[in-house]
Amino acid sequence: MIETKNINFYYGNFHALKDISMKMEKNTVTALIGPSGCGKSTFLRLFNRMNDLIDDTRLTGACLINNENIYQKNVRVDALRKRVGMVFQKPNPFPKSIFENVAYGLRVNDMGDKNYIKETVEQSLINAALWDEVKDKLNKSAFELSGGQQQRLCIARALAVNPEVLLMDEPASALDPISTSKIEELIHDLKKDYTIVIVTHNMQQAARVSDRTAFFMLGELVEYNDTKKIFLNPDIEQTQNYITGRFG
Amino acid sequence: MKHSEQELLLLKEEVIEMWKFVISQIEKSKTALLHDDIELAREVVSREKRVDLYELKIESDCENHIALYAPVAIDLRLVLSLLKITSSLERIGDFAEGIARHVISENTLMNNHQIMDDLKVEKMFDLVIGMLTDTFALFNAAKTDVYGKILCKDDDVDEIYKNSFNIMTQFLLNNPLMIRCGLEIILVIRKLERIGDYCSNLVEDVVFYVDAKVLKHRQITLSEEHKTDEKE
Numbered sequence: 001m002i003e004t005k006n007i008n009f010y011y012g013n014f015h016a017l018k019d020i021s022m023k024m025e026k027n028t029v030t031a032l033i034g035p036s037g038c039g040k041s042t043f044l045r046l047f048n049r050m051n052d053l054i055d056d057t058r059l060t061g062a063c064l065i066n067n068e069n070i071y072q073k074n075v076r077v078d079a080l081r082k083r084v085g086m087v088f089q090k091p092n093p094f095p096k097s098i099f100e101n102v103a104y105g106l107r108v109n110d111m112g113d114k115n116y117i118k119e120t121v122e123q124s125l126i127n128a129a130l131w132d133e134v135k136d137k138l139n140k141s142a143f144e145l146s147g148g149q150q151q152r153l154c155i156a157r158a159l160a161v162n163p164e165v166l167l168m169d170e171p172a173s174a175l176d177p178i179s180t181s182k183i184e185e186l187i188h189d190l191k192k193d194y195t196i197v198i199v200t201h202n203m204q205q206a207a208r209v210s211d212r213t214a215f216f217m218l219g220e221l222v223e224y225n226d227t228k229k230i231f232l233n234p235d236i237e238q239t240q241n242y243i244t245g246r247f248g
Numbered sequence: 249m250k251h252s253e254q255e256l257l258l259l260k261e262e263v264i265e266m267w268k269f270v271i272s273q274i275e276k277s278k279t280a281l282l283h284d285d286i287e288l289a290r291e292v293v294s295r296e297k298r299v300d301l302y303e304l305k306i307e308s309d310c311e312n313h314i315a316l317y318a319p320v321a322i323d324l325r326l327v328l329s330l331l332k333i334t335s336s337l338e339r340i341g342d343f344a345e346g347i348a349r350h351v352i353s354e355n356t357l358m359n360n361h362q363i364m365d366d367l368k369v370e371k372m373f374d375l376v377i378g379m380l381t382d383t384f385a386l387f388n389a390a391k392t393d394v395y396g397k398i399l400c401k402d403d404d405v406d407e408i409y410k411n412s413f414n415i416m417t418q419f420l421l422n423n424p425l426m427i428r429c430g431l432e433i434i435l436v437i438r439k440l441e442r443i444g445d446y447c448s449n450l451v452e453d454v455v456f457y458v459d460a461k462v463l464k465h466r467q468i469t470l471s472e473e474h475k476t477d478e479k480e
Binding site for chain 2: 203204207230231232233234239240243244245246
């Protein structure tokens, strides 16, 4: 389970996240929605401490994964990122073969022997619904794949190190409808093994893939509820105005 | 106002037009029946096609709106409600036409105003027209404050309907040659009772649209909950 308690986050003097408290249950998909600049990506990047890489930022509050505060001093960030995988807006395969892209995390973390790596790469590609399309060209460059395939390869790469949580920052925004549909199906399938948090600007995608939806605006968590509730009868008028397109 | 909002507003306005038209159909069928006005009854029958056309047009527009704009929240509830409301209005229009056809058919209802008074036919008309008009006002204003009062009127309609059997039985015992007339009047009363039911459906659809509450089958749900409580 993921939990944030009174999270406040600052870029310099800019107060980007304001007192956010949220719980995300294991094996659920949580969609983070809201207009650009509302803080949803900043919130997502809390969970693998990607925000640590940005200068002049400050965080207060607690961020827990399985009851462990990931911002405690004794937490190793590299170990955390093994537990919390991330997929970005644009596919970012390494300039390596398809096989080596997926094996990369296993090799740098020294996880298992040659056979283990081979089996894990295959299983990760199966789980990412890519195996049938690439099994005969594992040694080809990852750049030869289509955009949708590259994105699923990045998901396979994230899955290979056996994370508990998968973060997705607009994972289908650069993809065509068929590839988008495959990613969404994949999210459904992955839910049984992983806890997934996804940022999306596509309202219908949030409605299709998530169990719970959080609506952010101006750094505040406006409403967090079951997705069905949010898209049929949200409690807060601001949420309704946003999802129906009347915002602003 | 955004384009999708304008489209939705136009859709709602179409239903408002249909609703007003159906109210006028019922009012005309009432006048035709109570004043033996065959010409007016013929007018109701000939105007029925317009109700059907409204239904086809609105259903098609709702389908297009869902396909093109993928509405959510109150917009989705409105479109879903419009589909159901249109269907109920079309059925109410059919009943208005049916009543008008009784007026035209054999003239059997004429000269029997006493029995219609005894059966409270005019009162039934007034109740269902009141339900239809009051629900229309709620829909138009997107309010639900008095929906309970409207639903209560359907109980009054049902009460008149139930009592009508005894009154009609007595009438036919006293007037055995007027069986055909009695049957026609009973069919009119049955249609008015069904209009009351459809008006209740309209109330439920408006409440779903405005408040996202499901009133449908509420008595069944309550009794089932009661049974579950008892088991526990």
